[in-house]
Amino acid sequence: MTRRQLREMQLSPGDNEGPVAILWCRLCATRPQWPCRHPTRGFLLRVDLAKPKRTPTLAQERALDRAMAARQTCGQCRRRFDICLSKKLGCCLECFDGTPVHPSSLMTLPAPAVHRLAA
Numbered sequence: 001m002t003r004r005q006l007r008e009m010q011l012s013p014g015d016n017e018g019p020v021a022i023l024w025c026r027l028c029a030t031r032p033q034w035p036c037r038h039p040t041r042g043f044l045l046r047v048d049l050a051k052p053k054r055t056p057t058l059a060q061e062r063a064l065d066r067a068m069a070a071r072q073t074c075g076q077c078r079r080r081f082d083i084c085l086s087k088k089l090g091c092c093l094e095c096f097d098g099t100p101v102h103p104s105s106l107m108t109l110p111a112p113a114v115h116r117l118a119a
């Protein structure tokens, strides 16, 4: 099986440490001295060594979500968007230059406003 075929079966190469066979196109099989660049060449892996694709654990998913949240949350109004915000700005466009944010790009309701000004 090629790596691609394994992937289609929801498998990962698993314990395959290298190809068990290399598939050559017919032309290159008869003339092995020629470096083959033909697309039919493929590394074959053993299916019995393949492992089911790992599904992320809950902890991994949580970590991923935290990482995404950091990139999607405005540093000033703390609203979370379903898009990644510009790292340079560190905040949403509304906080940056007043461009109104379309409600559909918001993932969460606005956090309660925090007054930072004294008095």
Ligand SMILES: [Zn+2]
Binding pocket: 074, 075, 076, 077, 078, 079, 091, 092, 093, 094, 095, 096
């Ligand atoms: Zn903002």
